[in-house]
Amino acid sequence: MVLDMPDVLIADDSEFMRNLLREILEEDHNIVGEVENGVEAVETYKEENPDLVMMDIVMPIRDGIEATDEIKTDNPDANVIMCTSVGQEEKMKEAVKAGADGYITKPFQKPSVMEAIEDVVPS
Amino acid sequence: MRVDIKSLGTFNQLAHEGAEQATRSMSQMTGIGAKVDVTKITLVGREDIGEQLIGDDYVGVRFDFEGELTGETVLVFDRAGSETIIESLVPGGAADEAMAQSSVEEIGNIMMSGFIDGWADYLEATIEHSPPEYVEGNATDMVPLVEDGSDRDQVFLFKSEIEWVGESVSFYIYMLPEYGSMTDLMTRHADTESDAIPIDKLEVFNEMTKDGTQRAADNVEMMTGIETEAEVSRISFAPIEDVPKQIGSDTYVGTVVEFTGVPSGFLLVLFDEESAVHVAEGMMPVEMESSGLTDQHKAAIEELGNIMTSGFVDGWANVLQTSVDHTPPRLVHDMGQSIMDPLAAQVGQHQEHAFIIDSKMRTDDIEFGAEIHALPNEKELREALDELLVERADQTEADVEQIF
Numbered sequence: 001m002v003l004d005m006p007d008v009l010i011a012d013d014s015e016f017m018r019n020l021l022r023e024i025l026e027e028d029h030n031i032v033g034e035v036e037n038g039v040e041a042v043e044t045y046k047e048e049n050p051d052l053v054m055m056d057i058v059m060p061i062r063d064g065i066e067a068t069d070e071i072k073t074d075n076p077d078a079n080v081i082m083c084t085s086v087g088q089e090e091k092m093k094e095a096v097k098a099g100a101d102g103y104i105t106k107p108f109q110k111p112s113v114m115e116a117i118e119d120v121v122p123s
Numbered sequence: 124m125r126v127d128i129k130s131l132g133t134f135n136q137l138a139h140e141g142a143e144q145a146t147r148s149m150s151q152m153t154g155i156g157a158k159v160d161v162t163k164i165t166l167v168g169r170e171d172i173g174e175q176l177i178g179d180d181y182v183g184v185r186f187d188f189e190g191e192l193t194g195e196t197v198l199v200f201d202r203a204g205s206e207t208i209i210e211s212l213v214p215g216g217a218a219d220e221a222m223a224q225s226s227v228e229e230i231g232n233i234m235m236s237g238f239i240d241g242w243a244d245y246l247e248a249t250i251e252h253s254p255p256e257y258v259e260g261n262a263t264d265m266v267p268l269v270e271d272g273s274d275r276d277q278v279f280l281f282k283s284e285i286e287w288v289g290e291s292v293s294f295y296i297y298m299l300p301e302y303g304s305m306t307d308l309m310t311r312h313a314d315t316e317s318d319a320i321p322i323d324k325l326e327v328f329n330e331m332t333k334d335g336t337q338r339a340a341d342n343v344e345m346m347t348g349i350e351t352e353a354e355v356s357r358i359s360f361a362p363i364e365d366v367p368k369q370i371g372s373d374t375y376v377g378t379v380v381e382f383t384g385v386p387s388g389f390l391l392v393l394f395d396e397e398s399a400v401h402v403a404e405g406m407m408p409v410e411m412e413s414s415g416l417t418d419q420h421k422a423a424i425e426e427l428g429n430i431m432t433s434g435f436v437d438g439w440a441n442v443l444q445t446s447v448d449h450t451p452p453r454l455v456h457d458m459g460q461s462i463m464d465p466l467a468a469q470v471g472q473h474q475e476h477a478f479i480i481d482s483k484m485r486t487d488d489i490e491f492g493a494e495i496h497a498l499p500n501e502k503e504l505r506e507a508l509d510e511l512l513v514e515r516a517d518q519t520e521a522d523v524e525q526i527f
Binding site: 013014015016017023058059060084085086087088089090091092093094096100101102103105106107109 | 342345346406408419422423425426429430432433434437440441444445446447448449450451520521522523526527
């Protein structure tokens, strides 16, 4: 683990997408956890207190907007970027209301991910 | 202009019974057993009418008809099937070109007269039809673009698929009423406004679906590097029990999600097995050693299905200014009919007929086939159409930067 790199938690029910995000991020970030649903995302956030959460929306057990809401209620300074296939305006507004700091729609490429992270967690 | 579900069901039943009458006539003349598999009413772009006939060689007969209902009908056999029919009528006739053509014309004439007469009897009116015109070739030769004097891109198509018993041979009956003639008929026969569908909005919804398919195709292209285009998009109406048959018995790999909101229902993203392997490998950062479908391929397909689903339904939500939630994708790998069976059964608890939204995409680069099928709950689809503002129909995309 490199100490001056930001800690990132990846929450996505797709193993494929977790792998893809890890490959994009691991060069410049410490991946402190990879979880598959909103419940695990909240628990792992509380344990690891990462600098950033990359949060999917459509996940089993608990969705990413609810998880974001709980994380931001507990810690308004938490940084959460929604990383989702959902491109619906109403859903984006729900994400804003829950406290999300950024929103990336899948499919994405590395530059757009890095740009969104730079906006939320400047290096 | 609205049409009620009951009338649509009646028209579908009429076409189905007409196809059954035509099939009985053929069986009586040839001794060949056959049954009508599926009859559906489809709202489809003119250029896509004969899409199922692309690539093969067909023969058939075409008629114009006019009266209470005006339009065109075509009976289509694949060439090998037609030769079997000719041989059963006139042994040795298939080798004689003139005899073969005459045989097809005559059997077509008898079959289709029964088909058209059924409509006339129901409508208690006369429908005249032209003498049979022999046609051969592929899609556009058999089912040419309908010229009905209107500038509409979409037309109503009644299509029955008939299977020979014990054979993997099918033939088809297409009926293409002129748009104005069909909508007049629908309006005259609407017996209630309570469950009526606005026809014009159904067309707009079909266009939105085409946009959604193109977005899904763009997503495939972005994730795999495979240049992909939306090909066909249509809305069909059929009895719920016939819905699974439409997906057929080929094996597919893909995803199923349930979506909730207005509208609600099920959405399937399906790839044939070979395409699934191609597409999944296009998504992998490293080349795969296995030639078959591995767990890694399936994980990639699951995520692609998720992304394609969103691409498809997000436009509906944005135009309707609502949200359409969907469950995480469930991977499926089975015969198409087996995948659809339980979904149709669930939807069928509340309705006898269903609208089915079908889209296909293609690529020129490799052998590739992907299909999206949506099975919305009829009541919510009706609500969605009622709420649809036609002037917002192009507002399918949301601007993230404006919101964040």
